[in-house]
Every structure is written in structure tokens, then in C-alpha cells.
Amino acid sequence: VWESFASEPRNFIDAGEGVVVVLAHSVGVGRASGVKVDIDVAHLWRIRDGLIAEMTIYLDPAEAFREAGLG
Numbered sequence: 798v799w800e801s802f803a804s805e806p807r808n809f810i811d812a813g814e815g816v817v818v819v820l821a822h823s824v825g826v827g828r829a830s831g832v833k834v835d836i837d838v839a840h841l842w843r844i845r846d847g848l849i850a851e852m853t854i855y856l857d858p859a860e861a862f863r864e865a866g867l868g
Contacts, residue, residue: 800828804838812865815844820858841865 802825810818819840826833839861843851855861862868 798828800826800831802826802834806840810865810867812867816865817842817844818858818861818865818867 802823804821804823806819806821808820810820812818819842820837821840822837824833824835836856837858839855839858841853841855841861841864842849853861853864855864859868
């Protein structure tokens with residue numbers, strides 16, 4: 798799907814009980830379309846046994862904060 802893609806974590810917020818909100822900046826170029834993406838996003842991580850067991854990406858960081866019980 799991507800010709801190139803990178804996501805750089807910028808801030809990690811511990812929401813407690815194995816939940817972490819990660820604010821990140823993502824950039825990429827679509828392989829077929831050539832469309833460029835340059836966006837701030839938020840990841841919601843659920844940690845189990847020291848590993849990321851689930852990750853959801855939100856285009857609106859406020860949604861990630863609400864889901865994590867922080868907003």
C-alpha cells in the first residue's frame with residue numbers, strides 16, 4: 798500500500814491499568830496514488846504481560862484520550 802511510511806512516537810502517556818496513549822507523527826507516500834500523508838495521530842496501546850496486546854490508531858488524539866479514560 799505504501800511506497801514509504803514512517804511513524805515517529807513523540808510522547809508516551811501512561812493512562813494506568815496497562816493502557817498507554819502514544820502521540821506520534823506519521824509520514825508516507827501511497828504506492829499507487831503517490832498521495833503524501835503528513836499527520837499527527839494517537840495510538841492507544843493495551844499492554845499485557847509487558848507486551849503490546851492491542852493497538853488502535855486514532856486520527857483525532859482526543860478520541861484516544863477519551864477511550865483511555867483521560868478526557
